[in-house]
Amino acid sequence: MAADQRRPGIMRQMRGAMMKYMPLMITCVEFETFILDYLEGSLPPRQRRIFELHLKMCRECRDYLAAYKATMGVAKRALKDPSDGPPDDAPEDLVKAVLAARER
């Protein structure tokens, strides 16, 4: 990332300060630490409200979370297609090999 992207303009500086210092607000960095618990439904009610308030106010975090959730969906579908059905039966030669090794 270019260094100038890390140096925010005045509007972003003001927004960052507002998120940092105003009651019931969190910064995007703090928001990041809550994502996993939010998606698992394990955030306490107050933190959940604060998280959702940030989500309403921050376009970047809203977009990020949507893409994060889409990523989870794509990974799941790619690795475990719902149309795949249950796994095949156990191959007989492998079952026999496992049981024979146990007896040794």
Next chain:
Amino acid sequence: MTDEELIEGLKAGDDQAAETVVRTHMPRMLAVARRLLGDSALAEDCVQEAFANMFRKIGDFEGRSSLGTWLYGIVANQALMKLRQQTRRREDPIDDLMPEFDTSACRIEAPWQHLSTPEEILDREKRKDLVIDMINKLPPDYRVVLQLRDIEEMSTAEVADALNLTDGNVKVRLHRARSALKSLLEPVLRGEL
């Protein structure tokens, strides 16, 4: 037979219990190993080693999770060892894929004009292969956590137990794995690939 009866049978060296456990759990163990390793022959080796471990360690099984979950954890661990042998890189390449923030702690994220759905993305076989290639780019320690939590749908506590990690470690790795994968998949999600 119930899990408890099977475990008692295994501990007592009962052949019938051993065969039942192998036949019942082998299909899903193979599926877990294939998804992690992407290779059927390696997956079969892995499952064979996992069962050998299971027969050796059944005395230590404390019943904190179901027998199946314990077995899927053992096979995932075996697969992880094989993946680590394959990838000998020492650096942590995942850092470059983490979310970015400016010095005001505001997120840097280009607007999403278009966000494809999983169905749109995976409508063609080649795209599915591309997505799997991206998942395989994740370091093994992250990939295994992502797979056990998001694909095999094990709980955080079960994954922690299986991989000898704390719940906190599992959560950190899972979030980093998802974040890194989001960066890797970004061109696909934006409909650019």
